[in-house]
Amino acid sequence: MTDERDVDLQRALALSAVPVPPEIDARILDAAGRRRARRRWPLAAAGALMAAATALFFAFRPAPAQARDVNHDGRVDVLDAYRLARAVEAGETAPRWDLNRDGRVDRADVDGIMTALVSLQ
Amino acid sequence: MKRLLLAFLLCSLEAAASTPRPADEGVRFRTLDVVLTSDAPIAAWQVEITTDGGDSRIVGVEGGAEPPFDAPPRHDPAALQSGRIILAAFDTGRALPAGKHRVATLHLREAGAAPRYQIELVAAGDPAGERVSATVTVDPRSPTP
Amino acid sequence: MARFDPDAAGLAAAYREHRDWVVALAYRMTGDRDDALDVLQDVFLWLFGRVPVELTGTLRSFLYPAIKHRCIDRARRRRKVVPLRGDLELAWDGGLEDGDFRRLLARLPEEQREVVTLRFALDFQLDEIAAALAIPLGTVKSRLHYALVALRP
Numbered sequence: 564m565t566d567e568r569d570v571d572l573q574r575a576l577a578l579s580a581v582p583v584p585p586e587i588d589a590r591i592l593d594a595a596g597r598r599r600a601r602r603r604w605p606l607a608a609a610g611a612l613m614a615a616a617t618a619l620f621f622a623f624r625p626a627p628a629q630a631r632d633v634n635h636d637g638r639v640d641v642l643d644a645y646r647l648a649r650a651v652e653a654g655e656t657a658p659r660w661d662l663n664r665d666g667r668v669d670r671a672d673v674d675g676i677m678t679a680l681v682s683l684q
Numbered sequence: 685m686k687r688l689l690l691a692f693l694l695c696s697l698e699a700a701a702s703t704p705r706p707a708d709e710g711v712r713f714r715t716l717d718v719v720l721t722s723d724a725p726i727a728a729w730q731v732e733i734t735t736d737g738g739d740s741r742i743v744g745v746e747g748g749a750e751p752p753f754d755a756p757p758r759h760d761p762a763a764l765q766s767g768r769i770i771l772a773a774f775d776t777g778r779a780l781p782a783g784k785h786r787v788a789t790l791h792l793r794e795a796g797a798a799p800r801y802q803i804e805l806v807a808a809g810d811p812a813g814e815r816v817s818a819t820v821t822v823d824p825r826s827p828t829p
Numbered sequence: 830m831a832r833f834d835p836d837a838a839g840l841a842a843a844y845r846e847h848r849d850w851v852v853a854l855a856y857r858m859t860g861d862r863d864d865a866l867d868v869l870q871d872v873f874l875w876l877f878g879r880v881p882v883e884l885t886g887t888l889r890s891f892l893y894p895a896i897k898h899r900c901i902d903r904a905r906r907r908r909k910v911v912p913l914r915g916d917l918e919l920a921w922d923g924g925l926e927d928g929d930f931r932r933l934l935a936r937l938p939e940e941q942r943e944v945v946t947l948r949f950a951l952d953f954q955l956d957e958i959a960a961a962l963a964i965p966l967g968t969v970k971s972r973l974h975y976a977l978v979a980l981r982p
Binding site for chain 1: 727728729730758759760762763768769770771772773774776807809815
């Protein structure tokens with residue numbers, strides 16, 4: 564049975580509805596359709612692209628640890644994440660810091676360093 | 685750049701009583717405060733804590749006493765329920781002033797013989813991102829049954 | 830573990846199912862409707878880019894950290910979050926009308942405000958909260974306990 568006080572708290576904490584403009588709905592739903600459409604490439608084309616990408620990956624990609632050594636002190640620690648975070652905030656980034664390969668250098672790359680730092684594996 | 689001082693503290697948590705505890709003693713909970721001391725402002729820090737002997741598991745991580753490190757530091761959730769954890773945090777907008785500060789608190793579940801806790805300061809940096817010398821200690825609080 | 834890998838219709842359905850609580854939570858966290866709408870778009874575009882994903886909990890608990898981190902980013906950029914106590918990142922009071930309750934809530938540590946909001950505003954189960962925050966169930970219970978002691982005098 565629900566505690567009456569729980570009901571009071573539910574009322575007090577109830578979230579306010581935020582109307583979402585139709586253009587935002589449309590933009591997001593369009594992205595959903597495009598995301599899945601991209602994944603329906605013909606198998607052969609996808610395979611060829613993957614082979615080429617893999618070759619480039621091994622030819623040019625720096626070792627993960629080297630890429631994360633943002634301050635070039637020979638080790639990867641929180642100071643690298645800090646240095647990258649400051650660079651992101653200042654808008655002074657370099658393509659080699661796109662550590663998660665999403666085409667941008669942003670906080671996601673900083674988060675990637677932090678995740679690696681504290682990982683027990 | 686000053687070489688980072690490695691602070692290696694063996695914290696023996698022997699009971700106050702002189703009689704040895706039986707190996708199958710009941711479960712108890714302990715809190716460890718992680719305390720950073722430096723002569724420079726701290727904007728980023730990283731420590732590793734391991735347990736040695738006994739049966740001790742980390743069951744919770746809390747932030748420190750004051751901003752900007754009052755939120756729980758970054759850690760691997762897999763560390764929970766294990767005896768080893770790496771904590772790291774930074775803030776690009778604010779820094780702890782020089783001095784002694786509690787930057788995190790660990791909650792531990794212990795059973796059996798009292799474990800020992802080892803802490804290593806991996807890195808500490810000032811607002812410019814430069815490595816600074818600092819020491820880290822763990823200050824245990826009394827266990828609660 | 831459950832694999833979340835829907836087709837386009839499934840992604841659209843997921844958006845419709847989760848849209849309202851995501852944007853409402855973002856508004857509660859940031860106190861700003863424009864920020865909440867930005868977070869809504871960012872979160873779902875991020876989700877669409879991540880699938881397929883392996884869910885250890887519910888989709889809600891998977892989305893929660895993404896929502897929170899984006900709200901924190903917005904708060905830092907705007908730098909207009911009113912410090913409720915100390916210099917915390919998130920308002921956690923967007924849309925709260927009752928001034929007395931706002932003040933009561935503001936006195937709680939942020940981690941307790943977070944847990945009590947997830948539990949009572951969003952009806953997250955305790956294990957969902959644990960998964961969303963990547964903390965043990967015991968810690969969830971402890972934070973909730975202390976929050977309720979303070980909120981239910």
